[in-house]
Amino acid sequence: MEQRHLGRSGLRVSRLGLGTMTWGRDTDAETAEALLIAFTEAGGTLVDTADVYVEGESERVLGRLLAGIVPRDQVVVATKAVARRDDGPFGGGASRGALLAALEGSLRRLDLDHVDLWQLHAWDATVPLEETLSAVDAAVTGGKVRYAGVSNYAGWQLGTAAALPGHTPIVSTQVEYSLLERGIEREVAPAAEHHGIGLLPWAPLGRGVLTGKYRNGTPADSRGASTHYAGYVEQHRTDRAARIVQAVATAADGLGTSPLSVALAWVRDRPGVVAPIVGARDATQLAGSLAAETLTLPPAIRAALDDVSAIDFGYPERPLV
Incomplete structure (x- = not known):
């Protein structure tokens, strides 16, 4: 699998990341083991989790696998903090105390002495940014974090964090991005490009909708039928989405491949994207994502998909003429 630098940093990651949001609940430990082995054997290195995924169980499962199944030095471990874990004074948010407590908890669950990429899961308007970034600095200086990123930041938030002088550089931003x-x-x-920050798209398959599995209903074994994730999927089951899914399916038929591969190849090769983060419930789903590694979309198909999924731009994104 091709390796790419994460932003302007020296950190190299596979151009596909493995997400673990369901590990420990919908994805049991045995299946997670099979997924991690298949991913690393295909050349994948970037594995993404968070302290709040399945109340920390995702990190625990990953930690056990790194302790005995897949060598630690073959995996770039990325986790996150900021989201609310409990009601205590240090149970969430981007204060210095809460962040450092969250990191200690993540390291304990992962059974690691450091993580490779530590990401601020969300902007916290109640805490001065200088305080938040001072916690990142302390984590890096203390050897518990190698690189820092953010997640779900708006453009102005990303630009502000990247430009604040004297702090650990932000090398990545994880955001929802798909057709x-x-x-x-x-x-x-544009803010990420200006500051040399790599894009890590989450939900690159439109929360599963772009695979086409929901075109004729909700499969019983899908996230859309899950108690935990039905609302998560429903947001992208719209008339606009149906038109885009049809275009993806048409392109896949013409190329002799799957809608999944077409949708994933489209976002993987967008400007600034380093590695889409894909979640897989089982080995079959992961194999579908790995199959996209060999696909490069022809310019005409890419242009058609760009057109059918285009969004509106206006002032100030496009200056007045």
């Missing part, structure tokens, strides 16, 4: 969700192209992607 169904292109909003980051207005301000987030």
Whole structure:
């Protein structure tokens, strides 16, 4: 699998990341083991989790696998903090105390002495940014974090964090990005390009909708039928999405491949994208994502998909003439 630098940093990651949001609940430990082995054997290195995924169980499962199944030095471990874990004074948010407590908890669950990429999961307007970034600095200086990123930041938030002098550089931003969700192209992607920050798209398959599995209903074994994730999927089951899914399916038929591969190849090769983060419930789903590694979309098909999924731009993203 091709390796790419994460932003302007020296950190190299596979151009596909493995997400673990369901590990420990919908994805049991045995299946997670099979997924991690298949991913690393294909050349994948970037594995993404968070302290709040399945109440920390995702990190625990990953930690056990790194302790005995896949060598630690073959995996770039990325996790996140900021989201609310409990009601205590240090149970969430971007204060210095809460962040450092979250990191200690993540390291304990992962059974690691450091993480490779530590990401601020969301902007916290109640905490001065200088305080938040001072916690990142302390984590890096203390050897518990190698690189820092953010997640779900708006364009102005990303630019502000990147430009604040004297702090650990922000090398990545993890954001939702797919043919169904292109909003980051207005301000987030330009801000990331300006500051040399790599894009890590989450939900690159439109929360599963771009695979075409929901065209004729909701499969019983899908996230759309899950108690935990039905609302998550429903946001992208719209008339606009149906038109885009049809275009993806048409392109896949013409190329002799799957809608999944077409949708994933489209976002993977967008400007500024380093590695889409894909979640897989089982080995079959992961194999579908790995198959996209050999696909490069012809310019005419890419242009057609760009057109059918285009979003509106206006002032100030496009200056007045």
